[in-house]
Amino acid sequence: MTDHLRVPDFVEGFGPLQETRVSSVSKSHGQHRKPVLPDLDAAISALELKDGAVLSFHHHLRNGDAVMVAVLEAAARAGLRDLHVAASSIFAVHAPLVKHIESGVIGSICTNFMSGPVAEAISRGLMTSPVLLRTHGGRARAIRSGELEIDVAFVAAPSCDPMGNISGTTGPQACGVLGYPQCDVLCAKRVVAVTDTLVDYPAQRIQISQDSVDMVALVRSLGDVSGILSGTTRPSEQPDDLEIASKAARVIEASGLLVNGFSLQNGAGGTSLATAAALGRVMERKGIVGSFASGGVTGFHVDMLEAGLFESLLNVQCFDLKAIESFRNDPRHQGMSASMYANPHERGAVVDRLDAVVLGAAEIDLEFNVNVTTRADGLIMGGSGGHADTAAGATLSIVTTKLTAAGFPKIVDRVGTLTTPGKTIDVVVTNAGIAVNPGRDDLTDRLRAAGLTPVPIEELHRLALEQSERRPQRSMSDHIVAISEYRDGTVTDVIRKV
Amino acid sequence: MTDHLRVPDFVEGFGPLQETRVSSVSKSHGQHRKPVLPDLDAAISALELKDGAVLSFHHHLRNGDAVMVAVLEAAARAGLRDLHVAASSIFAVHAPLVKHIESGVIGSICTNFMSGPVAEAISRGLMTSPVLLRTHGGRARAIRSGELEIDVAFVAAPSCDPMGNISGTTGPQACGVLGYPQCDVLCAKRVVAVTDTLVDYPAQRIQISQDSVDMVALVRSLGDVSGILSGTTRPSEQPDDLEIASKAARVIEASGLLVNGFSLQNGAGGTSLATAAALGRVMERKGIVGSFASGGVTGFHVDMLEAGLFESLLNVQCFDLKAIESFRNDPRHQGMSASMYANPHERGAVVDRLDAVVLGAAEIDLEFNVNVTTRADGLIMGGSGGHADTAAGATLSIVTTKLTAAGFPKIVDRVGTLTTPGKTIDVVVTNAGIAVNPGRDDLTDRLRAAGLTPVPIEELHRLALEQSERRPQRSMSDHIVAISEYRDGTVTDVIRKV
CATH class of the missing domain: 3.40.1080.10 (Glutaconate Coenzyme A-transferase)
Structure with missing residues (x-):
């Protein structure tokens, strides 16, 4: 490396070589402290998002999830517009999305399931562009195939270390398996771990590892654990x-x-x-x-x-x-x-x-x-x-x-x-x-x-x-408010304004 | 779906729609029985490989690994030539690679570590194109970035079910963690699980899951367990x-x-x-x-x-x-x-x-x-x-x-x-x-x-x-037999023929 004769410019049977420059070699340790941002505003700012960005969310926190709304509030404060929300599901707790649709912060949505005030408002014609409803498998297919390109995956992380190793089994909002965000973190351009429980490195029982995560953002709470767990989990007796x-x-x-x-x-x-x-x-x-x-x-x-x-x-x-x-x-x-x-x-x-x-x-x-x-x-x-x-x-x-x-x-x-x-x-x-x-x-x-x-x-x-x-x-309305996509990407039906 | 008016061809604010065709919908069950091939010859045949294909291998079986050699023997029998072997490491047990290099079945190699007869023969000028030596991290980077494109990843699987769910912790050749093939299976165009221990579905303690695996190929034995475990694992007393x-x-x-x-x-x-x-x-x-x-x-x-x-x-x-x-x-x-x-x-x-x-x-x-x-x-x-x-x-x-x-x-x-x-x-x-x-x-x-x-x-x-x-x-030879690549893809040195 001190001698330029050590590495030739070109090797027969291989091609051109670029020699390692001593000046560019350094300890990586200091450089790779991952940003742990104090809140979602700091995360949104660090991401330097553009209008129209595609943001993804998982639904393991179900009707107790506070993360999707908090991220969109921060995006709204940052003046972002026309965002595409790619959520694996949307529940009643996500009602504040309605105002972000009305104000133009959210421009379009795809999801696999939608209930509550957001679903109702969309049914009544809230959005100009229809919501794309996928199946769970269809969403995985769309992400892995590149059909759904995600700019930033926000992963609600029940616990997380400063390098972004995420576990679903510990923390006050532990939800267990993290099955839905896995495709997102593999394929998204950037991944943000959003956590209320920062643990010492390395996290235990890692389900999503640091080499998939760009930054960690802290929030006060991921949500309400009582809404995370669904009501009926015993057989009916009717x-x-x-x-x-x-x-x-x-x-x-x-x-x-x-x-x-x-x-x-x-x-x-x-x-x-x-x-x-x-x-x-x-x-x-x-x-x-x-x-x-x-x-x-x-x-x-x-x-x-x-x-x-x-x-x-x-x-x-x-x-x-x-x-x-x-x-x-x-x-x-x-x-x-x-x-x-x-x-x-x-x-x-x-x-x-x-x-x-x-x-x-x-x-x-x-x-x-x-x-x-x-x-x-x-x-x-x-x-x-x-x-x-x-x-x-x-x-x-x-x-x-x-x-x-x-x-x-x-x-x-x-x-x-x-x-x-x-x-x-x-x-x-x-x-x-x-x-x-x-x-x-x-x-x-x-x-x-x-x-x-x-x-x-x-x-x-x-x-x-x-x-x-x-x-x-x-409904016989000409206003199509949602599209029901089959798992292979074809369309089984459209849903019209009520 | 019976009525073509149900799904319009085009939706304002969205774009063209392709309606699900009833005739194309079917139970997927029968179609998705994954091929479990009786041997590697059948696997090589099913893969329809071309000359020059890039085949990857992991080294968790270390100096007991019989899989890489067995795959290349099958490739040789199939008449394939000029293959690129992307192995995470090459040991003495892989000596038979020498004859496949001599015969032109193997055209080039990249690996992170190479010892034994293959390394010695390459040092003495066996190959015309130099071996690319990477670091463990550099190989992960090269695969994830698309710099190293793998046509087929062959994953030696200590146990595997018929859908390709792989575990490293059970089976006669259990090797525990499967850290090295993870990038390969994420990015390779095709993935073959090679196993001597086919277990009932679903495998227990899955480390590589079926959605990353295209086919399962059976072999009599993955190798010699005594070679899998390294010799010295106690502190020296010298x-x-x-x-x-x-x-x-x-x-x-x-x-x-x-x-x-x-x-x-x-x-x-x-x-x-x-x-x-x-x-x-x-x-x-x-x-x-x-x-x-x-x-x-x-x-x-x-x-x-x-x-x-x-x-x-x-x-x-x-x-x-x-x-x-x-x-x-x-x-x-x-x-x-x-x-x-x-x-x-x-x-x-x-x-x-x-x-x-x-x-x-x-x-x-x-x-x-x-x-x-x-x-x-x-x-x-x-x-x-x-x-x-x-x-x-x-x-x-x-x-x-x-x-x-x-x-x-x-x-x-x-x-x-x-x-x-x-x-x-x-x-x-x-x-x-x-x-x-x-x-x-x-x-x-x-x-x-x-x-x-x-x-x-x-x-x-x-x-x-x-x-x-x-x-x-x-050596002052002009014949460069290997290139030592730094983790960032630049070149620290070249190795000359002895």
């Missing part, structure tokens, strides 16, 4: 729900899939959990051990693991404290990224290995298409999340639903919004009977053999109409 | 080594860095471990608790963790069974990727947080430049690995060495190959005295105050020459 759950469990039993190695996903709702409970009793009686249960995980799933009904849990998101504890302590309970969970790319996701999934529906129609995006009055109240992903992946996709809700029929001629294509739904189980998708005659035969008597879905539709007092309202 | 170790520990103590929160990296060699042992006794006596020890981890490091001398271990590679056991069972013992360990990008790596590193040297010169790449006779016998990375990162970089080896001086006028720039080396500790880099006068003062009496490196050089019978041979 007679109607139990009847539906019992039938759904019998459908799974009759399907032939309930053998050793069985895999299951069910949501955190009372009927879904009751179905898993009923199924657990069958598994126990028959001595069947399942391989895994997946999805958002509750304490109820942990009970099934600990009872030996499943060998493992694959968890993209914890729903309660018991799930967090188990994820922390039991190696059979593994975390997974949204990409591993549901990415529809050719490498295959966990959903593709599901034997059965138990799903809900706002509406299901005569072609078995499911709406989990809009209410009967047309207001947005959800979105696919993992619904369309698991339906496509699982060998047996079961929708459980009552015939009516709030006076509206839930079995309809045609869904108000097509979220999940009927070709991926196999059975609908209601309190008034079971209908099998005509594409699954094999299943019809198995159910009949098991003493279950499926009826045509038209029959359930007729009963639902009989028992309902009102009819869904379908 | 008097010379113990004297050097004791001095090195006194240097660290005198440096002022040995306070609570201290962090250390030391290699797996006997003198390095003896230095850590000596330091451990000081820490115990003074009641000092370090924050972390990093690097390749041995059972000796585990002992220090369990004795409470360090709060945690950050481990890129396990060197012995005890390290594997501890990594499996103790959450304070965390794995890290090569990128987290040593990537010189602006996000900062673990090496940047090191207080002290204890390094070896084949030669060190009057400018404190270190050679760990070639022997005194010019033959390649190593490469940086993490040497240049940790030297640049640590506040205090100590090289421990005897004055001579095999009759050659180890303190030289000028190193045969410049691996690690002297500007990043602070102290050299020998059996005959200590020399401090003139750039670190603060350290000289501290050592003097502690009763240590540093001497000019010229004095150690003079003694080394006195005690040696032979002089290093420097």
Whole structure:
């Protein structure tokens, strides 16, 4: 290095060489103290964002999340405009987004699920550009493929060290698995760890490591832990729900899939959990051990693991404290990224290995298409999340639903919004009977053999109409307020202004 | 979806839409059974590789690895030519590569470390294009930045399920942490999990997940477990080594860095471990608790963790069974990727947080430049690995060495190959005295105050020459057989044909 003859300018069979300059070599130690910024204003300033920037957020803090709003408040104070919010989900707690949409700070939104005041305001025509609603797997696909380019991923970090090593299992707002931000941190141009709990280096139980994080920003609190954990994480005890759950469990039993190695996903709702409970009793009686249960995980799933009904849990998101504890302590309970969970790319996701999934529906129609995006009055109240992903992946996709809700029929001629294509739904189980998708005659035969008597879905539709007092309202507005994107990036439907 | 009016072709404020076609929607379950190929020939065939393809390999199986050779044998049988081998390290066990270089199957190589028959043959002029020698951090940087584009990453998988979820902690060839292939699997166009232990889905303790893996290929054995674990993982008991170790520990103590929160990296060699042992006794006596020890981890490091001398271990590679056991069972013992360990990008790596590193040297010169790449006779016998990375990162970089080896001086006028720039080396500790880099006068003062009496490196050089019978041979050949790349991608030196 002191002698320029040491390194030639060009090497045959290789090409030009650039010699290391002594003057450019130094200890990196001092240079690589990562900025730990005192607040989000300092972070926004350090990022030197431009109008129109794409900011991403995860939803592990659910309806207790204070981070997305705090970041957007800081962006507003910095005078930024026309931001694109790429949130994995939006809840009631995010209501202040409405004023930032009104003022032009937020110009567009994509998300996988949207409920509460933001969803309602958007349904009523708040935004000029439509919200893009993706599936959990579709979002992972869009990020990994470069379709959704993120300028800055803000990662709410239950604990974090000064170099940005993030753990979800410690801190006052511990949420356990951090499955949703994983694609964001891999692909975003910049990553900010937002934390209320700065721990000594190195953080313990690192889930996102420092080589993915550009800076750390401190906040007083990530949010309200009581909103982070969802309400219902016990099986329903309502007679109607139990009847539906019992039938759904019998459908799974009759399907032939309930053998050793069985895999299951069910949501955190009372009927879904009751179905898993009923199924657990069958598994126990028959001595069947399942391989895994997946999805958002509750304490109820942990009970099934600990009872030996499943060998493992694959968890993209914890729903309660018991799930967090188990994820922390039991190696059979593994975390997974949204990409591993549901990415529809050719490498295959966990959903593709599901034997059965138990799903809900706002509406299901005569072609078995499911709406989990809009209410009967047309207001947005959800979105696919993992619904369309698991339906496509699982060998047996079961929708459980009552015939009516709030006076509206839930079995309809045609869904108000097509979220999940009927070709991926196999059975609908209601309190008034079971209908099998005509594409699954094999299943019809198995159910009949098991003493279950499926009826045509038209029959359930007729009963639902009989028992309902009102009819869904379908908007004919030209103003499209949201687009429902399928996991592969095509569009299943548009949602119109109410 | 049945009605083309449902999804318009274009939405104002958004752009064109492509409607989901019912005919293209299907259950993904059947499609996403990942190929589990019976052998590497089937894998090579399925990959449809072209001549010149870039194949990457990790070195967690060290000198017991049978995977790299088996893949290249299969590539040779398939008639492939001019392949680029991107291996994180090459050992004696990889000797069969020589014949594949001779036959033209392998056209070029990049690696971070190279010893044994392949290194010797390359030193003697086997290849027309020079081998590119990187650092561990430099390889991570090159892959993440796109400078090194990998067509296929072959990941030796101690256990793996049929969807490609890989664990390093179970299976007959369990090697523990899988730090080196992490960048490869993130960035390679295709990823093949190569395993001798196919486990039921889902694998336990997943370290590389299915969404990064394209196919699984079965082999009879990943290799020889006795070669996977390195020999020396206990401190040396040789008097010379113990004297050097004791001095090195006194240097660290005198440096002022040995306070609570201290962090250390030391290699797996006997003198390095003896230095850590000596330091451990000081820490115990003074009641000092370090924050972390990093690097390749041995059972000796585990002992220090369990004795409470360090709060945690950050481990890129396990060197012995005890390290594997501890990594499996103790959450304070965390794995890290090569990128987290040593990537010189602006996000900062673990090496940047090191207080002290204890390094070896084949030669060190009057400018404190270190050679760990070639022997005194010019033959390649190593490469940086993490040497240049940790030297640049640590506040205090100590090289421990005897004055001579095999009759050659180890303190030289000028190193045969410049691996690690002297500007990043602070102290050299020998059996005959200590020399401090003139750039670190603060350290000289501290050592003097502690009763240590540093001497000019010229004095150690003079003694080394006195005690040696032979002089290093420097090749003047025009045939450049290897290029020593610094962590930032510039070139510190070239290695000439012997």
